Amino acid sequence: MGQNSQDSRYILEVRDLKKYFPIRGGMLNRVVGHVKAVDGVTFNLKRGTTMGLVGESGCGKTTTGRVILRLAGEKTYGDVLFNGKEVYDFSDREMRNLRTRMQIIFQDPFSSLSPRLPVGEIIGEAAREHGLVKKDEFDDYVDRVMDECGLQPFHKTRYPHEFSGGQRQRICIARALALNPEFIVCDEPVSALDVSIQAQIINLLKKLQAERQLSYLFISHDLSVVEHISDSVGVMYLGNLVEYGDKKDIFKNPLHPYTKALFSAIPVPDPNAKMNRIVLEGSIPSPANPPSGCKFHTRCRYCTEKCKSEVPVQKEIEPGHFVVCHLYD
DSSP states (O other), X not given: OOOOOOOTTEXXXXXXXXXXXXXXXXXXXEEEEEEEEEEEEEEEEETTOEEEEEOSTTXXXXXXXXXXXXXXXXXXXXXEEETTEEGGGOOHHHHHHHTTTEEEEOSOTTTTSOTTSOHHXXXXXXXXXXTOSOGGGHHXXXXXXXXXXXXXXXXXXXXXXXXXXXXXXXXXXXXXHTTOOSEEEEESTTTTSOHHHHHHHHHHHHHHHHHHTOEEEEEOSOHHHHHHHOXXXXXXXXXXXXXXXXXXXXXXXXXXXXXXXXHTTSOOXXXXXXXXXXXXXXXXXXXXXXXXXXTTGGGOTTOOHHHHHSOOOEEEEETTEXXXXXXXX
């Protein structure tokens, strides 16, 4: 593919992105099929904003984030444009420089931190490796980044096991920030934390975004968190982005049957409010053998014969609000 873009409003443009993993079997260990983890994802992320990516476990959210950052091998198809340039056209050397501008915060803070390194070394290691800080300014730089993330200077000599879950996630955020990135993939960064600690981490991310003009791709299955932090929202189902648009539009007027079912499960903080819960029938099909036509047709109450045979295309129903569904043909 390898295209470039001239639209400077967007830090990230993803077009028809696909990532298939081979399934091997038989005596000769041949490729007998593919797991279609990401199967045609298209969206744009405006500079300095947050896009929430939501969906059930196994829908391809995390793989999408990793493919964008080139952390999952080669893409199968599509374009990933960062600041208008195709990420997969960069050489290894160019990619090394790009790594400082694109970062990731992992879901589990404990397993993503080396137990053998003190916190100061974990946070500053990459900055030193990339030559971002002079040797005599290194300690002050690490202190500054830690302070931004609510960590104290005396934490530098401690090890990850000596911290709580919330503090460990702050360390992960500080490690990402130390490279002074423009774009961060937040891969379910609060799902392993208590609710009160979740609020602190979300508020920290919002504060850092305002101060540093950061852009986030925020992957989560917690819709209330996504509503709080996001400017735009994408809803994924079985490797496809079925709906995408401004947060207000998506939450006020969900269009896709899957989005409606997902949003009907959000708890309402009113004991007298009646919940109109939409319960989906059946289980999620396998990404190794997805249904023909619209992948959601096996669980959709509005399914027609057309849904079973024809793959729907993305349509703009209102300005900036896209849906992939035959109901809107």
